[in-house]
Amino acid sequence: xxxxxxxxxxxxxxxxxxxxxxxxxxxxxxxxxxxxxxxxxxxxxxxxxxxxxxxxxxxxxxxxxxxxxxxxxxxxxxxxxxxxxxxxxxxxxxxxxxxxxxxxxxxxxxxxxxxxxxxxx
Amino acid sequence: xxxxxxxxxxxxxxxxxxxxxxxxxxxxxxxxxxxxxxxxxxxxxxxxxxxxxxxxxxxxxxxxxxxxxxxxxxxxxxxxxxxxxxxxxxxxxxxxxxxxxxxxxxxxxxxxxxxxxxxxxxxxxxxxxxxxxxxxxxxxxxxxxxxxxxxxxxxxxxxxxxxxxxxxxxxxxxxxxxxxxxxxxxxxxxxxxxxxxxxxxxxxxxxxxxxxxxxxxxxxxxxxxxxxxxxxxxxxxxxxxxxxxxxxxxxxxxxxxxxxxxxxxxxxxxxxxxxxxxxxxxxxxxxxxxxxxxxxxxxxxxxxxxxxxxxxxxxxxxxxxxxxxxxxxxxxxxxxxxxxxxxxxxxxxxxxxxxxxxxxxxxxxxxxxxxxxxxxxxxxxxxxxxxxxxxxxxxxxxxxxxxxxxxxxxxxxxxxxxxxxxxxxxxxxxxxxxxxxxxxxxxxxxxxxxxxxxxxxxxxxxxxxxxxxxxxxxxxxxxxxxxxxxxxxxxxxxxxxxxxxxxxxxxxxxxxxxxxxxxxxxxxxxxxxxxxxxxxxxxxxxxxxxxxxxxxxxxxxxxxxxxxxxxxxxxxxxxxxxxxxxx
Numbered sequence: 001x002x003x004x005x006x007x008x009x010x011x012x013x014x015x016x017x018x019x020x021x022x023x024x025x026x027x028x029x030x031x032x033x034x035x036x037x038x039x040x041x042x043x044x045x046x047x048x049x050x051x052x053x054x055x056x057x058x059x060x061x062x063x064x065x066x067x068x069x070x071x072x073x074x075x076x077x078x079x080x081x082x083x084x085x086x087x088x089x090x091x092x093x094x095x096x097x098x099x100x101x102x103x104x105x106x107x108x109x110x111x112x113x114x115x116x117x118x119x120x121x
Numbered sequence: 122x123x124x125x126x127x128x129x130x131x132x133x134x135x136x137x138x139x140x141x142x143x144x145x146x147x148x149x150x151x152x153x154x155x156x157x158x159x160x161x162x163x164x165x166x167x168x169x170x171x172x173x174x175x176x177x178x179x180x181x182x183x184x185x186x187x188x189x190x191x192x193x194x195x196x197x198x199x200x201x202x203x204x205x206x207x208x209x210x211x212x213x214x215x216x217x218x219x220x221x222x223x224x225x226x227x228x229x230x231x232x233x234x235x236x237x238x239x240x241x242x243x244x245x246x247x248x249x250x251x252x253x254x255x256x257x258x259x260x261x262x263x264x265x266x267x268x269x270x271x272x273x274x275x276x277x278x279x280x281x282x283x284x285x286x287x288x289x290x291x292x293x294x295x296x297x298x299x300x301x302x303x304x305x306x307x308x309x310x311x312x313x314x315x316x317x318x319x320x321x322x323x324x325x326x327x328x329x330x331x332x333x334x335x336x337x338x339x340x341x342x343x344x345x346x347x348x349x350x351x352x353x354x355x356x357x358x359x360x361x362x363x364x365x366x367x368x369x370x371x372x373x374x375x376x377x378x379x380x381x382x383x384x385x386x387x388x389x390x391x392x393x394x395x396x397x398x399x400x401x402x403x404x405x406x407x408x409x410x411x412x413x414x415x416x417x418x419x420x421x422x423x424x425x426x427x428x429x430x431x432x433x434x435x436x437x438x439x440x441x442x443x444x445x446x447x448x449x450x451x452x453x454x455x456x457x458x459x460x461x462x463x464x465x466x467x468x469x470x471x472x473x474x475x476x477x478x479x480x481x482x483x484x485x486x487x488x489x490x491x492x493x494x495x496x497x498x499x500x501x502x503x504x505x506x507x508x509x510x511x512x513x514x515x516x517x518x519x520x521x522x523x524x525x526x527x528x529x530x531x532x533x534x535x536x537x538x539x540x541x542x543x544x545x546x547x548x549x550x551x552x553x554x555x556x557x558x559x560x561x562x563x564x565x566x567x568x569x570x571x572x573x574x575x576x577x578x579x580x581x582x583x584x585x586x587x588x589x590x591x592x593x594x595x596x597x598x599x600x601x602x603x604x605x606x607x608x609x610x611x612x613x614x615x616x617x618x619x620x621x622x623x624x625x626x627x628x629x630x631x632x633x634x635x636x637x638x639x640x641x642x643x644x645x646x647x648x649x650x651x652x653x654x655x656x657x658x659x660x661x662x663x664x665x666x667x668x669x670x671x672x673x674x675x676x677x678x679x680x681x682x683x684x685x686x687x688x689x690x691x692x693x694x695x696x697x698x699x700x701x702x703x704x
């Protein structure tokens with residue numbers, strides 16, 4: 001069974017590294033990490049992920065905008081996105097509406113469950 | 122009488138002579154007897170002042186002669202000398218004598234009858250004689266001597282003398298009086314005045330006596346004076362009265378008179394005696410006093426009026442002050458109420474500010490805290506999975522770390538509630554439903570602590586508009602606190618009802634509210650903590666068992682719903698929490 005490709009975009013490098021380590025440890029996932037929002041789209045094009053874990057609050061470019069680019073890319077428009085967020089602000093509610101999210105901090109179990117639930121079928 | 126019995130024509134010459142002799146003899150005898158028996162002194166003297174006749178009385182009383190014959194041919198002086206010689210040691214024994222001779226000379230010289238007052242000592246005693254002496258004329262008109270008679274008036278003269286002295290004395294008294302003294306007849310004619318009277322009116326005695334005193338009195342007083350005088354009678358013989366008098370030059374003075382009526386045997390007034398004194402000064406003084414009194418009374422009246430005016434003014438001021446005070450009291454009372462309300466409001470503001478700042482802080486830091494927490498969480502799990510053969514204590518450390526992350530995350534999550542509470546969606550709902558939902562969430566805890574639930578939920582509550590999730594959160598908080606405070610079990614009472622507000626406070630008077638009361642039988646809240654229970658992070662639970670944000674969040678939620686939450690200790694122990702919603 002081919003490994004599922006997970007792209008995690010978060011400005012917190014320690015976090016993305018641990019997500020990569022933890023998920024790859026299971027042997028079921030191949031994880032690509034990216035810490036800068038503006039580069040998210042080009043990485044996604046190259047990596048062609050089965051799911052994107054996307055941090056909402058990032059400098060340079062927020063998760064919302066990155067999600068919009070992905071959703072507007074004809075090749076990537078069906079790639080499921082799960083938001084990662086520490087705080088859901090009122091202003092962000094419309095952005096994430098319809099998009100599942102994981103509140104940080106999150107346990108590995110919950111993360112895997114969420115990933116499994118939302119993987120591109 | 123015998124000697125007058127016969128007549129000349131009836132007798133012969135010798136017989137007639139004899140009869141005449143007898144007649145004369147008889148006559149002499151009778152005359153002699155008459156003279157010797159009369160008590161007056163009788164005598165006759167020749168031109169040489171020698172006695173030619175004396176009676177018995179002069180012999181005894183003056184001459185000290187042994188009989189009526191002895192003095193014949195002798196003078197008064199003979200006897201005077203004899204007496205003096207007989208009593209040489211007493212010069213006062215006999216001083217009578219010379220005076221008699223002198224008066225003889227006077228009569229002989231004047232050749233007419235005269236009266237003399239003759240006196241002197243006889244036998245050492247004072248003798249006073251009222252003596253009449255007259256020349257003796259013979260048939261030819263020749264003076265042949267003197268004849269005299271004397272009557273003893275020693276006693277009378279003494280009385281007269283004393284009377285004279287007495288009168289003099291009284292006169293002196295009268296004259297020396299400073300009072301005016303006068304006597305007058307019923308018709309007003311003056312009969313007596315003293316010197317003072319004269320000098321007072323500046324008139325001579327003779328100009329006053331014999332004239333009426335009325336002209337001395339001004340016209341206007343005269344009838345009054347007359348009336349007063351006429352009022353005197355035997356029953357009231359004395360009166361005192363005052364009137365004015367006119368002095369020379371027309372000067373008017375005031376006099377006071379004391380009139381005394383003098384009556385005759387038939388009680389008829391014959392005269393008045395009057396004593397008067399000048400009272401002008403007194404009158405003037407009285408007048409002055411009267412004016413002074415009038416002036417004083419006027420002043421007193423004016424001052425009284427002034428004072429009562431001032432008094433009235435003062436009363437008005439006092440009344441005004443009283444009113445002001447009353448107003449001030451009212452103002453003070455309302456200020457106190459306002460102060461209390463302000464204090465409360467301030468507390469609420471402080472509380473709100475605290476919560477607000479906590480909310481802002483939470484929102485600000487939550488992101489920064491949660492990201493590292495996420496890293497730690499992932500890291501701890503990664504390590505745990507990677508070293509499955511870790512020893513017991515290392516595993517425990519990793520577990521502790523994971524718990525710590527969870528706790529830190531819970532705190533940040535609760536804090537975030539503050540920034541979200543105001544952003545709620547309201548929906549129509551029944552409070553009872555929310556309460557039951559909340560109870561079901563804590564049911565497990567209630568059973569665990571063996572706490573019995575007593576519900577008393579009113580079926581007639583008005584529907585409320587609120588965020589069901591938030592209100593549910595409030596009740597869960599309340600229940601969890603109650604459960605925590607009742608480690609030994611007990612009863613948890615839940616009651617709902619609706620009421621009208623009757624006292625001013627958070628709600629307006631007569632506003633309808635739905636009330637939920639939760640009572641536990643637990644430990645209650647220490648008095649020192651009761652003010653802080655709504656403070657964020659205030660908790661009595663042990664570390665890790667509570668964030669201290671439950672009630673702070675509940676309060677904020679209630680406020681965002683326009684409601685109110687109150688927590689107080691029950692008298693019988695435990696805590697009563699009241700939640701109120703405006704309908």
